[in-house]
Each structure stands twice: as structure tokens, then as C-alpha cells.
Amino acid sequence: MSVRACPVSGRNGPATGGACPAGRVGPRGCAFAAFQPNLGAATVYSDGSDDAGVLYEKERKTLNEMLMPEAPAREVTHGLRNADNLQPADTDLLAMALGAPARRVLMRAEEVGPQTGWKDGYLSSTYGFLPPDPSDSPVALRGSPGRIWSDLCERMPGVVARGNVRNSILALPMVYGTRDLIPDRALWAATVCLGILASVYRYEEMNDGNEGVSVVPPQGAFKNIAGEEDEEEETKGIPRNIAIPLRQVCTRMGRALPHLTQFDVSIYNYKLRDPTSTQPYLARTENMDLRWPVFNDRGEAMFLLCMAEVHGCFQSGVESVTRCQEAVMNRDPETLLREMVQLKSIIDQLPYVFHKISVNPNAGEQFANPVEWGQRYAKFSAPLSKRVPALSGLALPLFLLMDAFIGRKNYTSFLGVEAVHLRRWLPLNIRAFISAIETHYLVPEFVKASGDPRLEGVLEGLIESYAGERGFMGTHRYKVYGFLEVVAKTGRAETNGNSGATDSDGRPWEEVHRTLSDAMKERLSPYRGDVKVQPHEMRGSFEECRFQARILERQVVDHDADRSTSMVTFDLHNTGITFQPGDRLAVMPMNPSYETAKVAAALGLEELLDSIVPVEQGSEWARFSKHIEVVSKKPNAGLTVQDVLKRGHLAPLTKDLVNTIHHIFHASSQTTLQLLSSEEWPVKGSVGDLLQTAIAEVPQEIWDHAFDLSNLAWLPKLLKLEVPRTYSISNSSNELLPSLIDLTVTRSETARDPAFRSVQPSLPLYGVASGFLNPAPSLMEYPHDDPDDAAVVIGVSRPIQFQLPPSTTVPVAMFAGGSGIAPFRGFWQKRATEGIGRNILFLGVQSREKFLHEAELKGLVQQGAIELHTAFSRDRNGLVYDPSLRDLLEQEMDPRYIDTTIVEQGRLVSELVMSKSQGGLGGYLYICGSVSVYETVMSGIKQAIYKYQASTQSTADSLLATAFAERRFMLDIFMSPRSISNSTPTLPMSKLAVHTGHRKGSRMWIGVHGGVYDVTDFLPMHPGGTLIVAASAGLDASKTFDDLAHSSNPEVSSLLSKYFIGHLGLKPDFRSSELSRIYDMWYKYLRNCVESLTTLYFEANNILEDSKVWFSGGLFNIGGVRKFYQFQSRLMQNGFSTLFGAKLQEIYLKLSYSLANAVTPGVRLPDIVGAITRAQSSPDATKAMKEVSEVGQFVCNSSKSARFHENGILQYAQTVTELDVTFLEQIRDEAAQGMDAFDMIAAMDESSSSKQIKLASYLLTILERIAARLEAYYTSLSQESIYRPELENNPARTRWNNVRRKIVDGSFFVLAKPPSLSSSDGLTPGFQVRPGQNGLNVDFAQIFANAQQTLQINPESLPSRQDIENQQPKRLADMHTARAATNGQTQSTFDSQQQGNALRRMSAFINDNMSNIRRLSRLPAEYDFTQLMASYGKHPQQTQQSQSSLSRSHSKSTSTESTSTTGSSQYSQGVRSRAQSSSRTASPLPAPQPLRVKDHNTPSLESQMQAHLHRRQPSLPPKNSLPQIQHQGQAYLTQGPPVPSATPTTEHPNAAMMNAAIAQLNRRQAPRSHTPLPASPRASLALSAASPRKKPGDDMPQPPMPSVAAGLRALKMAGSLSGDEMRFQQARV
Secondary structure, eight states, rough: OSSSSSTOOBBBOOOGGOOOSSSSSSTEEEEOOOOOOTTOOOTTTTTGGHHHHHHHHHHOOOOOHHHHHSSOOHHHTTTTOOOOOOOHHHHHHHHHHHHHHHHHHHHHHHHHHHHHHHHOOBBBBBTTSSSSSSHHHHHHHHHHTEEEHHHHHHHHHHHHHTHHHHHHHHTSSOOOOOOHHHHHHHHHHHHEEEEEEEHHHHHHHTSSOOOOBOOOOOOOOOOOOOTTOOOOTTTTHHHHHHHHHHHHHHHTTTTOOOOOHHHHTTTTTTEOOOTOOSSSOOOOOOGGEESSSSSHHHHHHHHHHHHHHHHHTTHHHHHHHHHHHHHHTTHHEEEHHHHHHHHHHHHHHEEEEEEEEOOOGGGGGBBBHHHHIIIIIHHHHHSSSSSSSOOOOGGGGGHHHHHHHHTTOOOOOOOHHHHHHHHTSSOOOHHHHHHHHHSOOOOOHHHHHHHOOOHHHHHHHHHHHHHHSHHHHHHHHHHHHHHHHHHHHOOOOTTTGGOOSOOOOSOOHHHHHHHHHHHHHHHHHHHHSOOOOOHHHTTTTTGOEEEEEEEEEEOOOOTTOOOEEEEEEEEEETTOEEEEEEEEEEEEOOOHHHHHHHHHHTTGGGTTTTSSSOOOOOOOHHHHHHHHHHTTTTOOSBBBBHHHHHHHHOOOOOHHHHHHHHHTTTOOOHHHHHHHOOOSBSSSSHHHHHHHHTTTTTOOOHHHHHSSSOOOOOOOOHHHHHOEEEEEOOOOSSSSSSEEEEEEEOOEEEEOGGGTSSSSOOOEEEEEHHHHHOGGGGGGGGGGOOOOOOOEEEEEOOTTTSSOOSSSSEEEEEEEGGGGGGGHHHHHHHHHHHHOOOOEEEESSOOOOOOTTTTHHHHHHHTTTOEEEEEEEOOOEEEETTTTTTTTEEEEEEOHHHHHHHHHHHHHHHHHHHHHTTTTTOOOEEEEEEEEHHHHHHHHHHHHHHTTTTTHHHHHHHHHHHHHHHHOOOOOOOOOOOEEEEEEEOOOOOHHHTOOOSSTTTEEEEETTTTEEEEEGGGOOOOOOOHHHHHHSBBBBBHHHTTTOOTTTHHHHHHHHHHHHEEEEEOOOOOOHHHHHHHHHHHHHHHHHHHHHHHHHHHHHHHHHHHHHHTTTTTTOOHHHHHHHHHHHHHHHHHHHHSHHHHHHHHHHHHHHHHHSSSSOOOOOEEEHHHHHHHHHSHHHHHHHHHHHHHHHEEEEHHHHGGGHHHHHOOOOOOOHHHHHHHHHHHHHHHHHHHHHHHHHHHHOOOHHHHHHHHHHHHHHHHHHHHHHHHHHHHHTOOOOEEEEEEEEHHHHHHHHHHHHHHHTTTTGGGGSSSOOSSSSOOTTOOOOOOTTOOEEEEEHHHHHHHHHHTTTTGGGSSHHHHHHHOOOOOHHHHHHHHOOOOTTTOOHHHHHHHHHHHHHHHHHHHHTTHHHHTTTTTTTTTOOHHHHHHHHHHHGHEEEHHHHHHHHHTTTTTHHHHHGGGGOOOGTTTTTTTHHHHHHSSOOOHHHHHOOOOOOOHHHHHHHHHHHOOOOOOOOGGGOOOOOOOGTTTHHHHOOOOOOOOOOOOOOOOHHHHHHEEEEEOOOSSSSSSSOOHHHHHHHHHHOOOOOOOTTSSSOOOOOOOOOOOHHHHHHHHHHHHHHHHHHHHHO
């Protein structure tokens, strides 16, 4: 017989002589019923050395003997009327006859697959879902005529870079996908190649430079390739030489429709670098490359290779899952336990695979730029049609299999429905295998029925490892959050999770987070029930503690008499807990008896300790009560008073807790008043201390009323549930199920606040958890009611960033301070038994008496298993490691800290920090300790690098940043709460907003929960990468912080406290709902300004700095041209929609409404919307658009001619991009200045109406300056040009190519045409009538009409209720197809959602205030919303008439100025937008004349407000009482310049104050930015003075434009840069 592994002899390969050693050969080979041919794994009946005997015994048994070995017990049969259940079930009978269903599917796949090219899908016991040989099918394809497809795919990145994709595909000859040409072995490779070619052709069609701002392409460029008229939509538009073979190949593969799948481009599209590198497994990202990349950037590669790697990591998981089913079938709990532990160890590794995708630019090959990915691969990966599956990770077999294995039943969420849909399109072998696992011999049901606590514990750990918050799904969700935040803001038109989102205020990445959370809850529901909270809210809570264990002992591990540190050992017997070095144990602490006794005595609860406490349904205490019942597996009636006192938060005293007690006491306690005046929080004391002190101060009736003993519902409201504490596990175990777990715990101890000195017992305040786990020996004399063997609620958590390296040979350096040695004990135990790599430990402690684990460490040093370097800060008796003797030698030395020892060993340390590519050792470095230990260690490492490796400090920082980015530097920082003083400065929101850190050398701040943090120095060390932090720069990131569960992460809190610089200014108390709404509105606008700037700079920095964008293989990269064109086209065509679209118009409408409502309906206001419209339709804007469209022509039809304009394009792109960034900086600064006004308005002692008038007037001037900035931006942009022959290497050839191109397209002869100028107004077309000098040219009626028009032309943003109810949920394929659609005006997801939200708010505002708006806009009362739209909206049937009438009405009505569009300008001729329909581009008709007629006698704003003030009666404080403000832009708020009054003798007392606001409105303050604006009439009027506010970095001189490289700089560039980088640098200079 010929088998891979004989079940009797155990030998691989054919048996000697072809004879069976057991003599059991049948007609089909091996006759053993349970043996599978061609299977390398052990059999299900294997039992050590007795394999043959067991198999013989099994074969001799009949089905009766296996299923009914003995008669049923009499207890079972006695009195039984129906005995049918005593007979075996049909499913059991069939299983024993045929074997486990999953095994049968595997056997069939392995037998048929190699003979048929694995057409039914790759599936095997040895390789899982991976192909046995990833090169087999590609090699077969290269040996067939289909080689032309793989050849083109191999050179695809270069073809894309040259812009020659479509021509290359059209040049391919027709090769059919029939069996005679393409063998079965080559089918998978052919499917992948043809799918890539079809998708990349679609991508080029949709992104060919004709989208966005472009001119009409030449006719007939790529025609007659659409195929037959009845062509299916999947291949419509695809050349026939690709469409026909693609359909044929897909038909042979069993695909109903031609399509490309996610597993096609990932797990079937890689090649191995080293087939012999099998540790820890073969298919790893560092050992793989994409076989057929499209763009060849690392974002594409890491995204797809990590998908392949998770299946490489899981390749033995298929066999483990199968064996689990066999064990259930055989009712073998021991085998099931063993296989489940093995499966869990596999799942445990999956989060690390996904974590390899890094957005840190220093991460080398693992760096995946989300900007590049979102704009290139995400668009390429759109499905060929909406009917076929989307390219989504949901379609990967691993996840669908694990969902079936854990018994997921609920698939009702958006992603759940999509998973069911995608599963139908899996290869048939995989579908059959998943179905076999899902429907037969379910593991969860067997485990539950067994009642075995070991099986239940392992299954619980497996569920947490796969679907839990700290498992794979949780890691994936958090990784996606930050990645997609950048992607959504930089141009991707949709996201997977957002596909199923409803219209809400949530942002796209937050919607993704929510949908992923919903899917997680569906997976957890069979084990957690109906989960009431979001998964991220479980992190750091009692939900993570799902086991119970008892403390066995507390051991002394040093020579300290006070036992400040001890090793606490837990008994894990029958828990099913597994762990690995680096894991942490979460412990739910309990308060000591002397603390609970204080509270019980003060509240009179001593006799009620066993009473049940009522808790609110759905509260945290209610969920905890249910949780304890599940964990203990014992029903309980509820929580008792004792439970609440033991588990509640008693110490230390937080400000919220003291405030609560203060209100309960009705301010009658002097102690609480004294505590509330404390400068630092939290206060060192407990609730018992406070109650014991206050009981003598509070009147008895107040006390009795507050603490009613007849109803204890107040108790759980007063005391919050204590949160668990995590401790590093200090041991390693080689057992299948560890029996013990060790913690090294140092007890924290502080003195109590002096206010509690009279409270007894007088003891220090111990840490809640450390005092519980490691109580002081002196406390043994106090009575305690906890038995020593009381069960402790615990759970295991796994920090992704603190695990041993996968290789056992790499060197490891550990830096510990005090009890920071805890996790390293597990490290050295694991490495000493299994590893051969170097282990170096740097340990810093106070003295020899506190040297932990001294005996164990000395033994390891003598064995050569570890190198130990110590530092004693308060002891002269030191230890020195002697490498030759492998021993620690006593030596007297000065006390030192650990950084001194690190510098002494600096050469070794610096070599460990440096990667192998830099010539270093590429070691893994770990720091564990408090924040102060972390700072000391980092200081020592930086000194060592600077001393031995780096010439400058910046070089040392760069080497260190690289180690962090490569995830070779890992941290475990203790929670050390920092007391925050009330004297810390308060920083306003405007100051936070200007510290975005996007410029080199500037600082980056973030706001979190009322604090401001300067995270600039932390950026290189952030595990998620700099881009993730930068996405929240300059913002209040509290919600992001909560969504990512950082608020409950003590390590994050500890690190963040190091960078605290001040308190964030709170929202002022205006005592006015209207002012509060204006504040919220302006704050959102400022936030959008900051976000627009930071995210735009992600793209801008890529364009400005990355040579790979512009050059590839030494040639100019059309991909870079396409990237810049789409980037700039999106900005130009959408007109910075987030800042100048509906959101700004919403602010303008509401501010105008406030002024019109408070002053007079006829008040004349700045025409902000008109100014923006004129700027966007000005000749400068048109010229700039046409120049950008020229860039698009290099992408679509003139890619070869781009080489004549390389330097011109590059110079233009860099200059224009810098203008974009500078412009957004100016808008942000203006919005920040407006934010400052709110604090001053709140401080004024005036009426709300007066404040509202001042604030609205001032904010309108800010908006007008913002509009003027837009005009100046277009003016600057129009001065730039691509055509710069003097910059090119061959100027004459550039000039001739330009002339030739103009002759071909006809533009060369444009000057021969007579100019067509309109004489209606004597102005050149495109210019419009400017308003008067004071700029007050519209009233509220006109502003309202513009708002109504905006709502009408955006009906898709305002769905009706019926539309919402009838809306069907979209699938991923719909959304993925939409993102690839040809739409030049497609906004980013972020932009479109912000626009939609603003439109909905504006519509709601109009509906809520319709009566006032009718009055203010002088509309007849009978006008309703429909009539308004009919009267003032656009009329599609009169489109042409309205177009012609607009140009004639400029001099007749100012209303058309506000509503005119770019279509009215002749300068826009030739510029088109593919996405716009004729109805959308048509300008609306002007409003009826009676509404907008302006009387020449209309009084000015000054006279209107003067007259209005004479009619107002309330008196206001004199202006002299207001605070003096120095800021020039805000001086009017306190003492505006006087305005001559029309009636000086009878002037109202408040007239001067109002005149100040009016004067400011007329005066037009200068912009705050230092960048000068052109002297256009409007800009010079509005921006006449310099701004006093400076931006960060203003003090630094602006660097001049680079000059030609020379001297040392040129030498350095030549020695350190690649060819593409040198060309990029030379082009820049």
C-alpha cells in the first residue's frame, strides 16, 4: 500500500515491499476503518504505542458493541413506558458507520483535489485552506498559452506606473479558457490573473483622468471593446480578449458569474521567499511576497499578505477542528480537551498577525499607508458588479469556519447578513467542510452537556481568544478604527461597516466600529446572553473576569521584613485557564474588613449585612450580580449589603464621590467642604473615613433621611463597583492545563489625609488590590471575615504589545524596576527551557534586601541561561556580572540608577536596538515598571545609542523610533495615578486647535476628558503609528479615547499622565440656549477645520515628500500624477465642501437669523454665500481648474507625453499642495479666533440679546474673512502652471511637444477666434457686479432663499420618512461598486457625511422656526414649504432660459449674485464634470422681484439698529464695566470704535455698544494668518490690517526654496538615496 503515514508502523511513505505490516490490506488499500489515505495526521483512534492493538480492537467490534456495550441500568428502565430513547440515534449510527462528516469531507478533498487542480477549493489536513504548493498552479499556467496573462500581471506595477494598462490589455491575443488550452492545474492561477486584469481595466476606466476637473477626451480612444449587446454586467466594458476567457475559466471553476474574490488575491496570490523557513510556520508576511501585485506598494502587500498569513497560522487548525468533532462523536472528553487547547493556542496567535499591519512610517516593510491604500487598492478592489461578492475579509474561510465551530446562531446584523451571503460563494470543498462542522456533533453543546469545568474553561478561553474584546475580533476592530479614520477622510467613498449604517451623526469609522461591535455581540451571545453594552465597554470591567480561583499561598521573595513584595499563588485546578508568558491576570479586589466595618458602623448596617440590596434593572451592579451567578455556576437571590461593601469603591476619594456625599448632606459637613477645597485629587482617604468624620457634623434628620434603612436602594448608587486590577503573570507552564499561576505583587502604601487623623484604626491607606493580594503582616491582628480559601474572581488578558518573539533564537533584553521583574520571570522560565537565544536582564532596585527572586536568578546565571546587570539606588554593596565565570560577583560601588548600568553596557544595548538591516542584532527589548522607571530606562538607552552608534541626538531618536515601529520595543507600564493640581493652567479650545503638529518642528496636542496633552515626544513610540494619533491632533479626542477602550487601560493612563500640560477649557455657561447652540455650531466648524487640515496633510505630505509617488524604476510614475490629479480635483470641484458647503451656510443662516430677529428684519448683512460663489466661479478659479485638468490629460490619453513635463508637473504639484495646506491653516486660524469670542461674551454682564447681537456680528466678520481667503487662494492658485520648459532637462523638446499637442487637440488655433464678450453690463464674462464698499448687500430674505435653494438641490441628503422606512440595506458589493463609480465630484466619506448632517440640521432649523422666518423674510403667511420651493426653487423645464437670464440679471438683482454658479461664466467653457447631470448644473431661477427689490432709500444697518435701539426698553450695564481686551480682532466686544449717531441728543444708553458691533461689521478685521492676500477690491477691503495672533512655528523663519544641491549635501544624497529618490530631490531643487 502507498500511504503517507502508516497507522501501524508509523513510517512515512510506501511500506517496505508494498506489504502491510499488520496484514490488513483491502481492495482499496488500508483496511483500517479509521485510517485516511494520503493523510499525515494521526488517526482518531491513535493512543500512543498501542495504535495497532486499538485499531484491531475497533475493527473487531460491531456497531452494537460500540453503541450499546452493555444493558441500560435498572434505574433508567424502571417504570419507563416508552423505551425508544434507549436505542441509538440515527445520527450516531450513521456516524459510527461512516465516520465524522468533517473527516469525510477532508478525505474526499485530498483524494480528488490533486487530480482536478483543486477546482473545488484547497482543503487538506496538512495545509488547511492554503494550497500545498503555492507555485504549482502558476507554473502550470506559465506552461500553457495562458502565460500571456500571468506575464502581463507580473509586470503590472510597471505598466500602471507608465499609464499603459489599457493599451497593454488590448494588445493581448485571444486565448480561450478551454480545457485543451488551459489545463486544470492552471485554473486557479488563470482565475486570479484574469480577475486582476478585468478589475484593473475597470479601475483605469474609472480613474483615467477624465473624472473630476477635466476636458472632453478625444473621441474613439478606447471604443468597440464592450462585447456583445447581451453581455453580462460583470464583463460589460471589459475587452473581449479578457472577458471571454474569464467567463470560461470561472465556469470551469464552478462560479455562476465571473468575479474576483478576496481569497483569490490573498491566499492564492503569494509566493514564498524561503520554502525552508518553517518556524513558527511557513506562510508569514516576512517570508512572502505578492505573486501578482497591482500597484506594488506596501499597503496593498500587507493588507493581502496578512490575510494569507492568518491562514498560514491556522493551517493546522483545520485538522484540530476535525479532531474536535471526532472526539465529540466518540464521546471522548480527554481527546476533546487536548484538541481544544491546541486550537486555542492557534487562535491566540491570530491577533499578532493582524497587528503586523503598521501605519508607522518607520516600520519598514510592514508600513501600510492608509492614504495610499484607500485611494488605490480600495478602488481597484471593487467587484465587477453588484451581484457578485465584494472583496471583503468576511469572505475568508477561517472566520466563517470559526463562526460555525463556536456555534454562532445569530446573523441578523449587517455584517452577519453579509457573511451568510459571502459564504454562498465559497469554493465547494470549503462550504461542505463548514457545513459539516456547523450541523454535526457540535462542540459547544457537548461541552455544556458534559459539565466538565475544564472543558467549559477552555471553551470560554477559546471564545474570548477569537471573539472577545482582547481576542482577534477585538484587535481587528481597534486596528480598523484608526486605519479607516484616515482612509475615510482622504477620499475613499465608503467603508464596509458604514455600508449598513443609517443616517446619523456618527462618523464613518465610528459606524464601522459599531457594526463590527454588533457582529462581535452576535458571536458572544450564546455565551454572554443578551449583551447590554458595547464590547469596548467590557474592557477593563468585571466582564473580563470569567473564572474563580483560590489563593494557595503568599511567599516571601526578598529579604524585606515588611514583606512589601510577595509572590501570590493561585490554584487553577478545574478552571480550564491557559496562559503564556507576558499575559496578565485581572483580579476583582475586595475591600478589607476594617474598611467595610467603618462604613457599616456609620450607616447602621451591621445587622443588615446579609440583607438583599435592590438594584436598578440594567445597572452595573445588576449586570455584576448576573455575572457572579454565571461565573460561580450557582444561583443567587441577589447582592447583599456585605457584597456591595466588599466590592464597592471605598478608596481613594474622588472628586465626584465627595461631591455626591456633599449634596446628600445638604452642605452640612465641614469635612466635605474642606475636602472639596483640596488642590489635588484624589484625596487619600476612604468612604469610611469620611462618614466617620462627618457623622458628628451632619444633623440627625438629614443623616436618617439620606440613609434610609428601610429601603437600601441608595447604597449601590452611592458606591460604584470597583474595577479589576491587572498583574503580570510571573511564571510559565509546560502543562496542558496549568495548575498554578504566580503573581509578584508590591503593596502600595500612602499616608491618609490629615482630615482623617482621628479615625480609628489609624492605618496607612493601602492599595485596593495590592493590599488585598499582599496584605501587610501587621494586619493579621485585625479581625477579618474572609476565609483564606475564598474564591477570587479572575480573568486572563493578553497585551498584544508584550509577548515573547516568535523565534527562540533572537536575543531578548529585559529592563525592570522593582516589581517590574514580574513578567520577566515567566520570560526566562520559558526561554531557559525552549530557547537558545541570548537573555539579558537589567534590574534596578533600591537595595539588596529588595532584590527579588535572587536565588533563582543566580542559579540561571550560573547555568548560562541569563545575563544579569543590576543597579542598587540605595546600597553600596553591588553585584557585577562576569561573563567569563558566568557568575555574579560582590563589589562595592556607589549607589546608581539603572540608566548608569545601561550606559556601561551601551555597546551591547545599542546593538540590540539596531535592526539587522542596520547591522545590529535586531533584539527584542522590554520595559516593565512605573513611569519613572520607563523614563530612566529610555534615558539610558538614548545615551548608549548616542555614545556608541549615533553622531547626533536626532539619529539616536531615529534608531529608537525604528525599533518601536518594528515592534521590537515593548512596554508594560504600571498604573501610577498622578494627582492633578487645580492650579494647572487652563488652555482654551482655540489654543488646542492650532497645535496640530503637521509641520515639522511643531508640537502636537490632544484633548482627553478635560485634559490637554502634548504627545509630540510620544509619537515615535505609539504602537498604532503616528498617523493614528495625528488624526486626533488639535481636537478633543475623548470619544475616540473611549471607543478604543483607552479610558479603562491603566497602561495608557499612566503614559498619558506624563504628557499632561493643562486643563482643557470647558464650554462657558451662557445661561442662554441660543448662545449655547451657536457655540456648539461654531465648535463643530472649528473641529472640521482642524480635521480637514490634518487629514489633507496626510495626502499632502505624501505628495511633497515621497519619491516613490513620482518615480518608479527610474521612470516618471503616472500613478503619482493620477494621485495628485484626483487629490486636487476633489478639492477644486467640491470647493472644500466640508468648510464652504452646507456647514458654513448653516452657520450663516443661523447667525443671520439671530441678527434679523434681534435687530430688524431688513438689516443688511454680508453676502457670505455670494462671495464664496463668486470666488468659486471667478476667472482665477476657472483658470486654476483648467490647469488641473491638464494634469488629468497626462493620466488619460497623454501618459507618454508626461515625460516631457516631469519637472514642471512635480514643481506644480508641490507648489499647489503647499498652497492647499497654507490655505487650510488660515481657515483654521480664523475659526479659532472666532472661538475665543465665546469666552469673552460669557464674561460680559449684559443681557442675552445684547450678547447675541455682538457675537453674531463678530462671527459674521470672521465668515467674511474666510470667504475672502477663498478668493485669495484661487488667485494664488491661478498663477501656477505646469508648462515650465526652463525646468525640464530638454526644454526645446518640451516646447515642441506642447505645440504639437495643441495642434492635435485644436487649442493651438484658439487665438484665431474672435473674442465673444457680453455688452450687457460692460464687463468681461465671468466678472460679476461687486457689492458696495461696506459689503452689506443682502437681507435675511435673500439668505433664507439661498438656504432653501441649497436644500432643494441636495434632496438625497434629506430622505423622507417613507424613504427611510422602505430603504433596503445595501450589501458590501453595492458600496464597493459605488466607490469605484465614475464620479468626479465624489467626496470622501467624511466630507459627504458632514455635508449631509449640516443639511439635515439646517432643514430642521427652518422647520422649527418657520413662523419667525416667515415674518423676518416678509413672506405671506399662507406660504408653506412646498410653495416656497415652487416659487424660489429651480424649474428644470426652464433650464436653458434660466441659464441665459442669469447673465442679464446681474445688474438688476443682487439675489442672482448669491445663487449664481460656475456655469454662468464663459471661462468655464471646456471644463466639464462627468458626474454632473444637466439638471444639477442648471442654475435656479432668481427669486420673484417683490421679495428682493432693493429700495434706494433703504436705511443702512447703522440707522436701522439705531432706530431699533430707541424702541428697546431694557437697560444694560455701561460699557465701562466690561473687561478690557487687548486682542485687536476682538476689541469691539468691549469697546468698539464710536459710530456717529443720527440723533446724538437722544441717544439710547446702549447705542454706543451696538455701534461698536456695527462698526466691527463694517470694518473688516485683518486675517490672523501671516500670509498676505492679493490686493483685490474685496480682499483689500476685508483684510486691511495684520493679525496679532501667531500660529505655532511663526517664530521660526520660513525655510527658503531649496537651491541646487552641492558639496557635502550632494555627496550625502548620492551615497544614501536610491536612483528614484535622487531624481525626486533633483526635481524639487
